[in-house]
Amino acid sequence: MGAKRTMTLNLTDAEMGVLEELSARKDLTKTAVIRQALRLYQTVSARIEKGEKLLFENDATREKAELMLL
Amino acid sequence: MTVETSTIYLLDGASGEEAEAQLRDAIEEKQLVDWQTRWQPALIAILQELAQRQVPIADWPQSWHWNWRTKMARVQRLLAFKGFSVVCANVTQGLMCVDLTQPSRVPGRAGRPLVYVDYLEVAPWNRPEFGTAPRYKGVGTALVSAAVALTRAGRIQGPDRAPLTSAGGWVLSWPVRHDRSRSRLIAPEPQILRNDARTGTRIPRGGD
Numbered sequence: 001m002g003a004k005r006t007m008t009l010n011l012t013d014a015e016m017g018v019l020e021e022l023s024a025r026k027d028l029t030k031t032a033v034i035r036q037a038l039r040l041y042q043t044v045s046a047r048i049e050k051g052e053k054l055l056f057e058n059d060a061t062r063e064k065a066e067l068m069l070l
Numbered sequence: 071m072t073v074e075t076s077t078i079y080l081l082d083g084a085s086g087e088e089a090e091a092q093l094r095d096a097i098e099e100k101q102l103v104d105w106q107t108r109w110q111p112a113l114i115a116i117l118q119e120l121a122q123r124q125v126p127i128a129d130w131p132q133s134w135h136w137n138w139r140t141k142m143a144r145v146q147r148l149l150a151f152k153g154f155s156v157v158c159a160n161v162t163q164g165l166m167c168v169d170l171t172q173p174s175r176v177p178g179r180a181g182r183p184l185v186y187v188d189y190l191e192v193a194p195w196n197r198p199e200f201g202t203a204p205r206y207k208g209v210g211t212a213l214v215s216a217a218v219a220l221t222r223a224g225r226i227q228g229p230d231r232a233p234l235t236s237a238g239g240w241v242l243s244w245p246v247r248h249d250r251s252r253s254r255l256i257a258p259e260p261q262i263l264r265n266d267a268r269t270g271t272r273i274p275r276g277g278d
Contacts, residue, residue, distance in 0.1 A: 003072050026182050036183055039150040039170055046148060 009034070045069060071096065080158055081207040083196075089158055093212055097142055097153030097165055104162035105138045112194040131199070133191045138165055141189060151188070154216050156209050164192040164209035168217050185221040187214065 011019065023030045044054055054067040073096040079088040113134065120130055145151035150171045156164040172186035192209040194200060 027179075028183065032183075035149075036171070039148075043148055043150040043171060 041069075073098065078156070078208075078212050080156075080163070080209060080212070083204045083207055089206060091156055091158035091163065091206070091209075091212075093216055094155045094157060095152065095216070097138070097155050097167070101153075101155045101157075101162045101165060102139050102142065105165065108161060109193050116194055116200050131197070133189075136189065136191060138191075141167060152220070154213055156192075156212055158206055158209075162193065163196055163206055164190070164213050166190040166213040166217065168220065170220075185217045187217050190214070 019030050019033060022028070022033045026033065026036075028036065048054065048069055054069070055064050056067060057064045073094050075095075076093045078091050078093045080091045081087075082089040113131075117130065117134055142153060145153075145167065150169060152168050152170060154166040154168070155162055166187060167189045169186040169188045170183070172184060174180055174182045174184040190210060190213055192213075193205075195202070196204045196206050196209050198204050
């Protein structure tokens, strides 16, 4: 894993609620949820910067929606 | 980047003795140079022999066209991918690249993150299917063990990972399914066992 560094993360009640819910639903520690989110965000950002798109497709209707990242 | 190294023990195919090796949580330039200058000549000799025997390409080793330098360049600096290597006698004996963004497909855990083994290859001289006795045994097992340990480290509280050793302490055991259609290994839920030095048996964690 390499050396670890510590930071304080200030979240609103709503954000903390989402983090706790994801932590429980995914059976992950809150730190692991944040790490996973960071990995995904970096991966998606890198692919979008290369000109690719992130699409969600509804299995039943075949309707597609593009996710835009800020 | 700090590379973490664990001492592991392989089995020397010639002597049958344990051989001390290093499991590293990275694939660095030295590993890529070994792949290029040591693995490739050995692999080419094997492929020439397969071609001479008119073995269909479909039956060649699945990794015959893999280019580790390209693979690692593609995922460089991405947190979602991680490389591992096994080094013994100062030569790279195995390489693995894992994807940390894939969901589990195991019933009961579906959708939860796991460590997905994208690519795993051991040096040509360690592969028994090429007809010669492996120089070192246990390279692939050590790499998959690292993937399993990393899955657990990301999911549970407690120590960062279980020690990877065959000489004592905690070891990992798991059922491995080889999905040939996708050329990938999938390592589902591991079972952590403990070596019992007194009886020489392995006991499930919490079962003693």
